[in-house]
Amino acid sequence: MTDTSNRSVERGFAIVDELAANGPGRVSELAERLEMPVSTVHDYLQALVSTGYVTVEGKEYRTTARFLEVGHRHCHRLEIYQAVRDQLETVAEETGEHVTLLIEENDQAVILAVEEGPDAINLFAYPGARIPIHATAPGKAMLAHMDDERVDELLEEELVEITSRTVTDPDVLSEQLEEIRERGYAVDEGERIAGMVCVAAPVLDKDDRIRGAICVCGPQSRLDESRREEIADVVQRAANVTQVNLDYV
Incomplete structure (x- = not known):
């Protein structure tokens, strides 16, 4: 061209x-x-x-609305979108909070689907919305399972500060990614939205490739330490079921 x-x-x-x-x-x-x-x-x-x-x-x-048509067709062609099936709705019912499925695309975290539990705060999140991958729990959950070379390239870029809590130091973020790999889930506390806590689990396929992340977000006042651990169990179970479903899509 x-x-x-x-x-x-x-x-x-x-x-x-x-x-x-x-x-x-x-x-x-x-x-x-x-x-x-x-x-x-x-x-x-x-x-x-x-x-x-x-x-x-x-x-x-x-x-x-032609763009909606294009977006919906794109989503329905993605294996992870098919594999997640009713998992997001189940997570929303169990936690009562705001639930999203995200993937990585062009170095950003992209929302593919949204479900809201009965207590969910409206975050004005919508499919297609793009989020700096370093500034949110699902983004970090995905980063933690990417190839080291790819992560290094991303961390060489300027890490934009969205709130006063956003991690912009590559060394600090690298340490967090190691913790996420060991723990199995990621947390961000007001790093993208002040006053909100997000807990996310990575979705891997049978070859351990990162395919996306399932995330629950709620107000800091509701998501204390014990509540975060409960939600982490829920999103990890959902991520595991999605991983199994990927084998049959």
């Missing part, structure tokens, strides 16, 4: 990302926000409208 083609694709997705992040807009507004010529933005929007990924109402352009 030529440099011109690369730039065209990048511009098209920049417009999509802008609409997704900040909502509908007119051509001139989008051009200003993206610092692109109005004519360029207009041409890209017309192409996106013709494919069905963007629609226009009046003079405002917005993304369509």
